[in-house]
Amino acid sequence: MKGFDVVIIGGGLSGTSTALNLSKKGYSVLIIEKEKFQAYKPCAGGMASSMQKFLPLDMKDSIESKIKNVEFRWRASDDVIADLTGESPFWIIKREKLDQSILDESLKNGVQIIRPVLVEKVTKKNDKWEIICNSKEIYKSEFLVIADGSQSKWAGHFKLGPKTPKFANTISLRLKGLGDIPKDAVRFEFGFIKYGFAWAFPLKESLNIGLGTFINNSLLNNQTINKQVIRSFGFDEFSYKTINRKLRIWNGIHQINGDKVLAVGDAASLCDPFLAEGIRPSLISSYYAAECIDNCLSGKADDLNIYTKKINNNWGKSMAWGKRIAQIFYRFPKTGYQLGVKRKTAPKRIAQILSGEMSYEDIAKRVIRRLLTKREI
Numbered sequence: 001m002k003g004f005d006v007v008i009i010g011g012g013l014s015g016t017s018t019a020l021n022l023s024k025k026g027y028s029v030l031i032i033e034k035e036k037f038q039a040y041k042p043c044a045g046g047m048a049s050s051m052q053k054f055l056p057l058d059m060k061d062s063i064e065s066k067i068k069n070v071e072f073r074w075r076a077s078d079d080v081i082a083d084l085t086g087e088s089p090f091w092i093i094k095r096e097k098l099d100q101s102i103l104d105e106s107l108k109n110g111v112q113i114i115r116p117v118l119v120e121k122v123t124k125k126n127d128k129w130e131i132i133c134n135s136k137e138i139y140k141s142e143f144l145v146i147a148d149g150s151q152s153k154w155a156g157h158f159k160l161g162p163k164t165p166k167f168a169n170t171i172s173l174r175l176k177g178l179g180d181i182p183k184d185a186v187r188f189e190f191g192f193i194k195y196g197f198a199w200a201f202p203l204k205e206s207l208n209i210g211l212g213t214f215i216n217n218s219l220l221n222n223q224t225i226n227k228q229v230i231r232s233f234g235f236d237e238f239s240y241k242t243i244n245r246k247l248r249i250w251n252g253i254h255q256i257n258g259d260k261v262l263a264v265g266d267a268a269s270l271c272d273p274f275l276a277e278g279i280r281p282s283l284i285s286s287y288y289a290a291e292c293i294d295n296c297l298s299g300k301a302d303d304l305n306i307y308t309k310k311i312n313n314n315w316g317k318s319m320a321w322g323k324r325i326a327q328i329f330y331r332f333p334k335t336g337y338q339l340g341v342k343r344k345t346a347p348k349r350i351a352q353i354l355s356g357e358m359s360y361e362d363i364a365k366r367v368i369r370r371l372l373t374k375r376e377i
């Protein structure tokens, strides 16, 4: 039976980032990942560059585009452009590259990964975790990190996060070429997708397109609308393969740690319920997870409770407002667009939200009051 300081279930962005942060602090870490290798990650890769500070690895090789403008449209017209120059930039990173470089750096630092392996049972014996896998191997650790993503089985098992998780439905695809999206702009397209929106984020030579619905679990299987959206991004003839994913979105302040166990990233239900941002909370939670485990292992703290507090303060408070904005905006999208996006001051505020300079909490009260006092036009 092999022993580690920390075992991490799930080798996605949150799992590998937690492993990297822990390995930099000198701990032995094992990642258990159920998939062999993923050639394509259904993620558009948009992130605030300010998040670099939460990862002890230079991300520059994974950046495909530095975004200068954010374009908003209502049914392919009524454009609003937010200028990001002057704000700290928004990056488009290629997830396959970023995830691989985080894993490579972790392995260099002594992290071990086993894949494809499924965890079958987790028990605690003499205050240590015993993790039994389908390979019949048993691993032991002091601490356990749950990083098994939006379809997490283990977060519920340990009662971490909301009892009833909430999901956004998404479809993603990658097309060759950029259509009519400038190489340094992202586009948010409202009005086609009920209870949600579509987005187009440019890589160097291809475009990440996504469609998402955020309330009522509305489905995205209307092919006519989907094609209309793709055409609106400047593609006439295209064949495409889509991937459907359910994204576990933030749904209230909850405990995300237990005794010597904590959840990070999507498994902890941290994804932004308004814009589906999940990279930022994955990096933030991985950073604080490693810090809090380090404090326990080095005798500076007795338990992981501070982890839940830190995530709720640094992320949850803003998401509580993001959720309220989403519930109103996606129910009354036309009014939302007119009052939330088309206002003179909106582009600057949106730029500040995307770049991480402002939180939903900073803008929400005024936005919600405006949305609630006007009827759908």
Ligand SMILES: Cc1cc2nc3c(=O)[nH]c(=O)nc-3n(C[C@H](O)[C@H](O)[C@H](O)COP(=O)(O)OP(=O)(O)OC[C@H]3O[C@@H](n4cnc5c(N)ncnc54)[C@H](O)[C@@H]3O)c2cc1C
Pocket: 009, 010, 011, 012, 013, 014, 015, 032, 033, 034, 035, 042, 043, 044, 045, 046, 047, 117, 118, 119, 147, 148, 149, 150, 151, 152, 153, 170, 171, 172, 201, 210, 245, 246, 247, 264, 265, 266, 267, 271, 276, 277, 278, 279, 280, 282
């Ligand atoms: C279409 C789409 C577009 C997106 N675009 C953006 C964007 O532009 N910007 C942004 O900030 N966020 C975006 N996101 C969100 C972002 O991709 C996620 O929040 C992020 O990937 C979460 O990382 P994670 O490591 O927590 O989960 P995941 O990346 O899902 O990793 C979980 C890992 O755990 C493994 N696993 C699962 N179960 C088990 C198990 N039982 N045992 C072992 N391993 C297991 C999985 O195979 C996987 O490798 C998008 C999401 C989608 C779906």
